[in-house]
Amino acid sequence: MIALTLAEVAAAVSGELRLHGADTPETVVSGGVDTDSRNIAAGGVFVAKPGEATDGHLFVGKAVENGAALAIVERPVDEPVTQIVVADAVLALADLAREVVARVRALGALRIVGITGSNGKTTTKNMLAAILREEGETVAPVASFNNAVGAPLTMLRVTESTRFLVCEFGADAPGQIARLAGLVTPDVGVVLMVGMAHAGGFGGIEETVKAKSELVRAVREGGVAVLNADDPRVAGMAPIAAERGASVRWFGADASADVRRGEVTVSADGTATEVTVEGRTLPLHLKVLGAHHVSNALAAVAAATALGVAPDAAIERVAALELAERWRMQVLGNDRVRIINDAYNASPDSYHAALRTLAQITGPDERMVAVLGAMSELGEYDNAEHAKVALQAVRLRIPRIVVVGQEARGLYLSVIAEGSWDSEAVFFPTADEAYEYLMGELRDGDRVLVKSSNAAGLRFLGDRLGESFA
Structure with missing residues (x-):
């Protein structure tokens, strides 16, 4: 401080x-x-x-x-x-953060970026921080410090020499983003996407839209709202930016995007595309697995270039990032048995994206194995969204589906109902039981996805498997 x-x-x-x-x-x-x-x-x-x-x-x-x-x-x-x-x-912590940031900002050099969205906040935050650190002292959250305690703790790390503060704003109820973003009034506000994550807490998708738009309303006059051109719910926030006197910088695949991607190729070595920005088309090869992370990279580049970073420098730095964050599409194990540990957060959107990635990186002579746990905070949408995940897993013809935890038993039953049987799908109440099964089941050529919400604890199962096959 x-x-x-x-x-x-x-x-x-x-x-x-x-x-x-x-x-x-x-x-x-x-x-x-x-x-x-x-x-x-x-x-x-x-x-x-x-x-x-x-x-x-x-x-x-x-x-x-x-x-x-x-x-x-x-x-x-x-x-x-x-x-x-x-x-x-907790309110005192926020008040102290507001005071400290205001004093540093008054010195004239500090620029502040706020990031929100149903998925991808932490990955985008890390990508943007990796870009900005080469420009000057940058403060960004540790892990997912994005709530009423974590966000102010991050803000309180700024010093008189800090040039960039990157804030991640999460919420599970209306008004939370407004309160947190209101502490700093960002120069740049990034909204990644609006999905079903925390929909139970918000009371539905439309309420989620309103909650995420709170960041756009908090952007300072003359600032920039970085919005996803491919998400109609996010694109609909542009008038709010205009009301605030903020400009809009678009990212996505849409032809109108200021930072636009081309075709995306996903392999076991990473994710590749081309990025068109400021009249130039530049290659981008992410070491991070998953087509969905291209959108996060575009958002980071859009925010960085809005702050004056050269496009080629921004793309080069984000491409050098080895890992988005621990437990987020983290590759473990070895070339024979590869473990993808993506069990820190799970919403319907990220779940579907992770399953698609598993299918994309598994070769014809290799086997897909999905180790799946429950999603949290879906409320009345819980059964329906788990059923959709089950349907996708079966349609992708994943030959071995391992469902873990009593909260995920409905997912297992849905997998069976969708047509997976004859031991293709198995269920275990605990991670220890699943580990013992997998240690006897996994073989050379397996590509294993471990996916669940944080509360399910499967990230530790992913770590154990990674260590066992290191």
């Missing part, structure tokens, strides 16, 4: 300052800010956030042991550290 006095921090979070030891209101703090006491280092600021499983106030002492200079708390704690007492620690 940039240097602030204790009085300035207290004012930013509307809190009551309770000094300890030799501290005064003018004492300066400048250490990292975190809600996890294990991440606190000397001079750090610990935010004691109440949680579902535990309470951050129980760990103030541990934070002090690790060197915390300040604790932001909802109630005073009997620990030897200066404290600022606030009504809501």
Whole structure:
């Protein structure tokens, strides 16, 4: 965090300052800010956030042991550290982030990009960060720090020398993106696509559209909205950008796109296409598997060029990215048995894309194996969307389908109902049982997709398989 006095921090979070030891209101703090006491280092600021499983106030002492200079708390704690007492620690974290970003932005160099969408946020964020880091100091989220806690923690990492802040905005209910993006008012807002992810929480696809459009409404006047020309729901957000006094930069396959792709070829070595941007057509070969990641790359290039990055430099840097993110189309194992671990997030769109990729990279003498778990947060659409996944798996003629977890049993039954039988599809209640089966089943030439939502935990099964066949 940039240097602030204790009085300035207290004012930013509307809190009551309770000094300890030799501290005064003018004492300066400048250490990292975190809600996890294990991440606190000397001079750090610990935010004691109440949680579902535990309470951050129980760990103030541990934070002090690790060197915390300040604790932001909802109630005073009997620990030897200066404290600022606030009504809501999470809101205080957001208020502090707003203040810090505003101060850095006032220096004139900081440019801010916000990214949202039903799928692809983290991949696009990593692609854009890889491009921008070559231009100047860039702050981007760790993993998927995109919620009410993670996004402000990312924002608080900016310094006076930061040139780019890349924010990822996720949400499972209306209003969340508006609140998070409103903390920073991005110069560039990127909307990737609108799909069924979190549709249960939003109450339907149209409500999801409204929620994602909140980022466009938050773009500053004179800024740029980077929109997907191939998604009608996203394209429909262009009038909102106009209302905000923001220009639109389009990406996609559509002929009208400012950053446009050609035909896409997917192989075990990656994903290839041509990109037309600013009157030039340049080759792009992604090391990341999956045709769907081309759209993410286009969005990253569109955002980067909107910020003044040369098109050829942007494409060269995104092509050099080895891995989009751990557990996202991550290739493990070896040439004989290749494991594709894509089990961190799963929406209907990403599920279908991953299954298509499995079919595209599997040669005629190789075998497809799909290890599938449940999708989360679909609400009333749960059964129907799992049934669609089952239908696609059968139509792709995947010869071995392994369904894991009680929450995914409906997916298994749908696979059987769609015509997969005679041990082509098997079901296991636990990942351990599935692992034991797969260790006896997998053979040379197998191409194995492990796909599920984060909650299903199959990413760890993918890791185990990757290690076993390394």
